[in-house]
Amino acid sequence: MEAVSVQYLKGVGEKRAQDLAALGITTVRDLMGYYPFRYEDIQERTLAEINDQEKVTIKGVVVAPAVLNRFGYKKSVLRFRMMQDHGVFSVSFFNQPYLKDQVVLGEELAVYGKWDAKKKALTGMKILGSGHQGDFAPIYHVSQKVKQKTLIPLIRQAFADYGDQIKENLPLALREKYRLMDKAAAMYAMHFPKDPAEHHQAKRRVVFEEFFLFQMKLQGLKIREKSVSQGLAIQYDNQRLKAFIASLPFTLTAAQQKVTNEICRDLLSPEHMQRLLQGDVGSGKTVVAAIALYATMTAGFQGALMVPTEILAQQHIESLNQLFDPLEVTTALLTGSTPAKERRVILEELANGTIDIVVGTHALIQEGVEFANLGLVITDEQHRFGVNQRKVLREKGWRPDVLFMTATPIPRTLAITAYGEMDVSIIDELPAGRIPIETRWVRPGQLDSVLDWSLSELGRGHQMYVICPLIEESEQLDVKNAVEIHDHLAAFYGDRYQVGLLHGRMKNTEKDAIMTDFKDGKTQVLVSTTVIEVGVNVPNATVMLIMDAERFGLAQLHQLRGRVGRGAEASFCILVAEPKNEMGKERMKIMTETNNGFVLSEKDLELRGPGEVFGFRQSGLPQFVAGDLVADANILEVARSEAQSVWQMKDWQLLPDYQELAAEISDPEKAFFD
Template sequence: MLTQAVTALAGVGKKRQDALAELGITTIESLLTYYPFRYEDVQERQLSEIQDQEKVTLKGTVVSPAVMSRFGYKKTRLQFRMMQNHDVFQVSFFNQPYLKDKVVLAEEIVVYGKWDAKRKALTGMKIFGSGKQDSFAPVYHVSKQIRQTTLQELIKQGFLQYGEQIEEILPIQLIEKYRLMARKQAIYAMHFPTNMEEYKKAKRRVVFEEFFLFQMKLQGLKQAEKAEVNGLVLSYDSQLLKSFIKQLPFELTAAQKRVTNEICADLKSPKHMQRLLQGDVGSGKTIVAALALYATTTAGFQGALMVPTEILAQQHMESFVTLFDQMDITIALLTGSTKSKERKEILTELKNGTIDILIGTHALIQEDVDFAYLGLVITDEQHRFGVNQRKILREKGWKPDVLFMTATPIPRTLAITAYGEMDVSVIDELPKGRIPIETRWVRPPQLETVLEWAKKEMAKGHQMYVICPLIEESEMLDVQNAQKIYEDLQSFFEPTFAVGLLHGRMKPTEKEQIMEQFKENELQILVSTTVIEVGVNVPNATLMVIIDADRFGLAQLHQLRGRVGRGASASYCILVANPKNEVGKERMKVMTETTNGFIVSERDLALRGPGEIFGQRQSGLPEFLIADIVEHANVLEVAKQEAEWLWKQSNWQVVPSYHALANYLEESHKENVFFD
């Protein structure tokens, strides 16, 4: 059985089992699907055709005894000479003393290493012995306890003993349609390809299989959601909602109207809502959330809005209180800082149904928080919460409708993957009258010129953010820190303009006090680490200066830029950076070329990959073994279409050609393979 523990293999005792487990290898199947991350070209070469510093495989005769010398602490050098076609060259191996026995005078040997043309010498990496070699040598992620050769031997042993048990799980229709390699053949060829062509075919099969199985799981969840007709029906009062929209001090954009209609249709439907609302910084997601929550209250249900920070919770509370000023709606705020007496009152009123809308941080998911009749749950900046945290809030009611919101624009490829089981609404236009933020990139020596110009802007009554990446000095990173910049700016701007400092190590009360002073314009300049990234709304702030901007990811830079440009005046974002590599330079270029968050996020995804954008654990993104959602985006799209088509076929699981697939999905569901 492929599900057997790796201890079923000879040579795997408790110690080796633990070492393999650290690499994620626990069963025979996980061993056989532990694929190499790259391959080395180990075809035998002639000295006459190789280049300096090239990694090559050379075959020749050993013409001098192997001599081992020691130097430094526990360091060894093994040296001998080889001859190929009358050319003699030196070979050196460092810290591999055990290879001495493999070097026998006058015998043929095959060595892989790095060629130094000037010294006519090879720095050896491995010895293959004589005999015919494969063209490609797999290279695996290994550890100190598990060497490359050990892993290869175990994989070979695994195939010898269990290879015949590898079953095909893809339906024959798909294999024929896309000319895919058989599963057993593909898994074997991933480890032992005879040539590059065979490896490419094997990889193509593995990538498709990974995406298809994942999409089958997602589409299955989606189908289950849709089939569940016994969700809540929130029969909201559409007349009350229309009058509320009419009395707003601004007109909704076409995009805001469209997504509000999509959400309201879900509320009225007996099907359980699972919707993701995407909107760029400043696109007006808050008003859409407020309308959805208001509609929920007119249907006689309670609504909850969960946000990642206290500052953001406080801000939502303030804007909701203003919005619902004339309405008969009770709103409460619950955070970690809520005093125990006040908290007790809120919990009592929440349980007896007096509170209509509860806004808060993860304090909302504590055990003693009980709702009378929760109808709608909204999670803002949802990728900052773990999947389990979101689940706990959902379970505070009886199948409440769920709306996730994010200002991190998610590229289409990522949305397909991470949120395939949700419906997606997009606010793709900014409110009227918004002046696009002008972004400029300057080098550090120009900072003083920027600050002189900032003086003139602030003389008009405006305010400025100055963002820096670290709080304390670090020997490893040449990054100016918040404390030093704060002191420098104090001496540059005071007494004319007051400077404040905000960073992550402050207590919540200290942070709130500083933010309040900045909002009230008691401070004109706020030096901060990225704690102001999410949700701070100061319309009077028109300048954003980001120090060492190349240290930030594109999505983060875009979020920070969105903190300005919230009022009627022209706003500016100045990136101060001296990037040392091409990726850093590319980020600066992207930021100065576009203010469109979706374009920014597509480029960020291409430069960094999905895990870094969201943080793998929080986003719920699957970790594919070989597939890459950026590189193989077209395969992901095809896999999604095929999975959607299959789930539309009624009782597809009973068709004989789909039996293996249905069984595999059922097993992976039990083991929770794809989701946390």
């Protein structure tokens, strides 16, 4: 059956249909699925049970006639008295004069409102009538043109007219396994539950269905990608690869070995690789990338590594050259700063296959960059690039394998929704011998003592980052700005230590020069905005001082902290913060308790919600109607597992019990009604 327009409902003309469309409601299905964002408990209570300022429903007998007083323009108050079990209380309704006719002396009435215990008075919100049995009132997101009192009757009418035509789309086996309500009953109970237990069961069903259908589509995409789109079978030289790994100046961690094996299996497979590699700051992702690139090179293919900044590109090429020395691997660096003459040579050698591995920035995806035989594309800090930018690099070859890397630990629930079509590898341990960074939280009044302490670290020949949230003074935000802090520290350290300044408004050439001076030890203290969040590796930097730390999320604080602790010396992260609320205090406390980025990412998700964690709203994270990625994480896991099981069944779409599910996935609107 085709989608049914809301205009088929009685009382919905063209104008009201437009007003409903502004809320995202154009069909009867939209209306039925426009769930309340909360419910008001309007179950009846006795006077003895009520707490002060509680919203309650009280049933009693009207013992004094209603008196209506008008004052001001269109303002009024309706007052009367009621009695419940010999207890008398007053009731007031503001600006609802039309209710007077419903208040009849001597008759029973149920009134919902806010209770004032001292005055023994109820400020009424609605009259429920003497026949009220007690239930939950749904509260919806509405507009100026569509009020609650308009929307609720329309939803009731939609179910009365079309509720018996709603088709069940979940297989009976699944419904029985998890004791799920039928679809039509669950949808109705989401709006009008008889009690909390029924609402709980309805929500279980609706959330599971939402997550399950999403995962079914994701798993379908993943399977279709692998089956219809052949990739490259990169038959690398296993003996040379083993020899390279054995030559490394350190032993791979168990986690590095595990993800390396996963990536190498993907390279050998003729199916197209699309894998996300997550690894905490300092976990050794670059080494894994080097192994994958070397394996690709031994098979006669080229590899490309794209990073967001020139300074990071320089760091990676230096790291790779050290790891590949003395092997016969030809590498190149291509950025926006590459001189024209050198660029021409690099482009020619990429096109004729002389260069095995190229590291670069956005310059890699510019017109004119062609590869002889591109086999592997690695994108580091992939969230910094747009989808189209990553796509352009992939299209430089014939379906090269793709590896996305990120040092931003992504909560599992976000990873399996935002990146559900990818395979995910995780490096969840740090190399042996790494000294944990000590994190301290101090108040702004303790800054002077922190600076005095910093003299001892700088005196040992170490360096320090100082991070500020803004560049210049702002009247709106009382936060320390980079320019002001730079001037203050330059005066504090005097001639003893050089203080640099780095911020986002500078040109790339300026930024690179300042970072190079810091890396080379020409400046000992670097005052910066968050542009160094993903930046150069300076093992000599042992202090990270973050001003107004409460203004950053946990993921960002952890990224900033990861700029130190890269050498053999003990390192410190000092959070200068005066949080204004409990959430801010909780973030500071968590930072001092753990260095585990995955633990922090989960906490960040709990505290701030999925839309705020590291800009996932811009990264394709779906907006679920009923499901909550934090509160319903366990349901998401079950839904994903069940979706995988269904897709593993041969020709599941042809099985009788799965017909409606297949129809739902191919055309949700047509599959909704009989």
